[in-house]
Amino acid sequence: MEAIILAGGMGTRLKSVITDIPKCMAPVAGKPFLYYLLSTLETSGFEHIILSLGYKHESIETWLKGYKTSLLITPVIEDIPLGTGGAVKFAMSKATQNSVFVFNGDSYLGLDYQALYNFHNEQQALATIALKQMFRFDRYGKVEIDNKAQIVSFGEKQYCDAGFINGGVYVINRNALENFSGKFSLEKDFFEPEASTGRLAGYPTNGYFIDIGIPEDYLRVQNDFLKGIPESVF
DSSP states (O other): OEEEEEOOOOOGGGTTTSOSSOGGGOEETTEEHHHHHHHHHHHTTOOEEEEEEOTTHHHHHHHHHTOOOSSEEEEEEOSSOOHHHHHHHHHHTTOOSSEEEEEETTEEEOOOHHHHHHHHHHHTOSEEEEEEEEEEEOSSEEEEEOTTSBEEEEEEEOOEEEEEEEEEEEEEETTTTTTOOSSOOIIIIIIHHHTTTTOEEEEEEOOOEEETTSHHHHHHHHHHTTTSSOOOOO
């Protein structure tokens, strides 16, 4: 399997708790958050990781020189910010497989990646989003799916007693973004317009989820990962 990790974020909301480094390099239990993503993908059978880099990419590349892994890691560096969609399309130029995983470099979702990959192909989807079930939340927009597991809508951020959110893990066909150019948002410009077309699938999961983008969750992950990556429930 092959994956893109979006690892060019500045970590603006974490300025109060981390130094001026990319979010994926934020230390968690003594190791960069990126370490946990890469080690999980390696043990899950991935072979090729494309790292989409931008802000302070040198610090990530320096760390990679000392990181021992069987993964083939290919860095791609944006000269100018391209947005999440533009970054994915740019990184896709280094992909070799027809369906490619995409991960956010500042979040973690535990799930069976092979099962997600098989589901994507069975659905014959243009893209598939892993959906995390959440309760009593207002930080994320709710994602609605029909009885065929096709995504029909993305809700605005508001309080919700229960529902699915975008878990930050995707499988996208390599040619899915060929009609886009320049800077664009994967979420707003690609996913949302595709909702209800029947080409965007949703894969529900109850796996462990963390997004380190805000100080509260960044502090929580320190305890959660103290003994390694938390065991996930699939």
